[in-house]
Amino acid sequence: MHLHPKPTNPISLFAIFVAILFSTTVHSDVDKASEWRQPAAENTVYLDTPEGRIVIELNPVFAPKTVTQFKRLVREKFYHGLHFYRVIDGFVAQGGDGSDLDRELTQPTLPAEFERSAAELNFVSAQANDLFAPETGFISGFPAARDAENNTAWLTHCPGVVAMARDNTPESGSTDFYIVIGQAPRYLDRNLTVFGRVINGMDIVQQINRGSSDANGIIENEHDQTPMVQAKIAADLPVEQRLAISVTNTNHSAFAELLNNRRHRSHEFFHHRPPAVLDVCQVPIAVKVD
Numbered sequence: 001m002h003l004h005p006k007p008t009n010p011i012s013l014f015a016i017f018v019a020i021l022f023s024t025t026v027h028s029d030v031d032k033a034s035e036w037r038q039p040a041a042e043n044t045v046y047l048d049t050p051e052g053r054i055v056i057e058l059n060p061v062f063a064p065k066t067v068t069q070f071k072r073l074v075r076e077k078f079y080h081g082l083h084f085y086r087v088i089d090g091f092v093a094q095g096g097d098g099s100d101l102d103r104e105l106t107q108p109t110l111p112a113e114f115e116r117s118a119a120e121l122n123f124v125s126a127q128a129n130d131l132f133a134p135e136t137g138f139i140s141g142f143p144a145a146r147d148a149e150n151n152t153a154w155l156t157h158c159p160g161v162v163a164m165a166r167d168n169t170p171e172s173g174s175t176d177f178y179i180v181i182g183q184a185p186r187y188l189d190r191n192l193t194v195f196g197r198v199i200n201g202m203d204i205v206q207q208i209n210r211g212s213s214d215a216n217g218i219i220e221n222e223h224d225q226t227p228m229v230q231a232k233i234a235a236d237l238p239v240e241q242r243l244a245i246s247v248t249n250t251n252h253s254a255f256a257e258l259l260n261n262r263r264h265r266s267h268e269f270f271h272h273r274p275p276a277v278l279d280v281c282q283v284p285i286a287v288k289v290d
Helices: 010-022 064-075 253-263
Strands: 044-049 052-058 083-087 092-096 123-128 135-139 142-147 152-155 161-164 177-180 194-200 230-233 245-248 287-289
Touching: 044 064, 052 064, 064 194, 064 230, 123 253, 194 245, 194 287
Parallel strands: none
Antiparallel strands: 044 052, 044 230, 052 194, 083 092, 092 177, 123 135, 135 142, 142 152, 161 177, 161 194, 245 287
């Protein structure tokens, strides 16, 4: 895409894109504690690879049984030394013990936790009449959708979400999980159990070795697979060994303003204003790591 016919100062161009990404409004109280939240240590997983650490926030509100089993497996060191064995560029990185590949299950199967009641959930609306849902928005930092008429809500397949793999039977998920690494495959919404999302380390996720498209992403040679060195629950570590992570509080008024600014693009960069619609998967959720 050609942005300008003459040479452009790269620093200025970077500043433009940052302004577009995070809106043009700068809040004087941007660092107020209320604009940030700290994920619960009990629901924070550190997944280490040779390239670095991936931090996952789990969501027991939407997938309580899946989260319970996943945490048990982490604490039992089940994932230590396992690999990402099916990685499709622009789609997902899937890892585990390979039970999703018609291999014998080693753990109990899980119920389908595709959606839940929308009652008592603090839903921050992003877009009505979404392509895949009556309405999209955010629930406690997670991109979500809901159907108010049927009183249901679900988590959406945006980049970085973590979901349980399965075969054709809805209740067949067990151990293997995937991380969305490419464009949002929203057609999978309510067809697989989304139980977490990467809140830090997507740059590490993007370094996971890819498989061949001819083999549907399957990497047969274990030496070519990216290993999971270890996985730990943050709550099981001494406080001084935990990462101090703060995530955008999507219930704060500053986030509502960000949504409005992204829906109505007013930056001078835009010579053709995009329509006033908002893709829930294109909203940045800022993270601070101290």
